[in-house]
Amino acid sequence: MSERKTEDETLQSTVADHQSRQPQELGPNSVIGRRLKAYYDDVASEPVPDRFLLLLDALDQAESGSSSDRG
Amino acid sequence: MTQDLEFRRELISIIPNLRAFAASLAGSFDRADDLVQETLVKAWDKQHTFQPGTNLKAWLFTILRNEFYTQMRKKGREVQDVDGIHAMQMAGHPEQQGHLDLQDFRKALDQLPDDQREALILIGASGFSYEEAAEICQCAVGTIKSRVSRARTRIADLLGIQGDGEYGPDSISSQIIGVAPAA
Numbered sequence: 001m002s003e004r005k006t007e008d009e010t011l012q013s014t015v016a017d018h019q020s021r022q023p024q025e026l027g028p029n030s031v032i033g034r035r036l037k038a039y040y041d042d043v044a045s046e047p048v049p050d051r052f053l054l055l056l057d058a059l060d061q062a063e064s065g066s067s068s069d070r071g
Numbered sequence: 072m073t074q075d076l077e078f079r080r081e082l083i084s085i086i087p088n089l090r091a092f093a094a095s096l097a098g099s100f101d102r103a104d105d106l107v108q109e110t111l112v113k114a115w116d117k118q119h120t121f122q123p124g125t126n127l128k129a130w131l132f133t134i135l136r137n138e139f140y141t142q143m144r145k146k147g148r149e150v151q152d153v154d155g156i157h158a159m160q161m162a163g164h165p166e167q168q169g170h171l172d173l174q175d176f177r178k179a180l181d182q183l184p185d186d187q188r189e190a191l192i193l194i195g196a197s198g199f200s201y202e203e204a205a206e207i208c209q210c211a212v213g214t215i216k217s218r219v220s221r222a223r224t225r226i227a228d229l230l231g232i233q234g235d236g237e238y239g240p241d242s243i244s245s246q247i248i249g250v251a252p253a254a
Contacts, residue, residue, distance in 0.1 A: 025219075025220075025223065025235075026191075026194060026195035026219070026223070030235050031232050031235050032195070032223055032226050032227060032230075032232060032235050033195055035172065035176050035230075036176070036191065036192070036195040036196050037195070037196055038172070038173065038176075039095075039173050039176045039177060039180070039196070040091045040095070040192065040196035040197070041091070041196075042091075042170075042173055043087070043090050043091040043094045043100075043103075044087040044088055044090065044091035045087070046087065046090070048083055048086045048087065049104065051104070051108070052083070052086055052107065052108070052111060053083070055108060055111055055112070056079055056082065056083070056111065056115070059111075059112065059115045060075065060079065063075075063115075
């Protein structure tokens with residue numbers, strides 16, 4: 001039990017050293033962290049709308065069109 | 072040519088995150104998607120200024136955030152009709168408990184100042200480090216940390232959440248099973 005706790009603490013300090021990534025206070029043990037992720041993922045889990053794929057196609061074509069004009 | 076394809080592929084993979092960040096800033100899906108569209112156009116125009124191997128996601132978030140605040144300055148604060156906007160936004164969703172929870176959470180987020188809300192989202196949901204978030208928001212790392220901390224405190228107050236994550240997993244589980252942590 002106490003050994004495991006030491007392991008966890010070591011792991012946490014390694015994570016903190018690495019650019020303070022995944023702050024513990026908003027991690028999976030935090031109610032706010034979980035609700036924040038649920039709120040965000042509600043949008044982030046949706047498929048990419050076609051309008052953006054079409055937009056990128058159009059930008060790509062505009063670019064290759066203008067470069068072949070120049071060449 | 073291949074570089075263009077690669078850039079395009081990576082842009083597409085980040086769009087879901089851009090939409091979620093934009094929705095948290097702008098409040099409505101329509102405005103969020105307009106912001107994402109502007110961001111993609113700008114990113115495409117400026118792609119030669121992006122240094123391959125650096126963080127494309129952070130670069131795109133920076134563009135989107137700048138675009139949002141530029142639009143806010145142009146339009147003034149008329150955009151802050153949050154209740155009306157969110158009522159519309161949620162009307163499209165089926166009435167499930169999950170969505171009521173999201174709605175409550177959204178309302179609490181709306182009570183936060185813009186700078187605290189964006190810090191909370193970048194750190195707690197978008198998966199950026201404090202250093203990356205500081206770069207995106209063009210402020211000091213300590214500023215991001217204090218904004219996140221204040222945002223958490225406020226959200227906890229608004230939602231009536233007590234002692235959230237303050238004591239770490241060990242003391243929480245020992246509270247649940249009713250024993251003090253071994254000294």
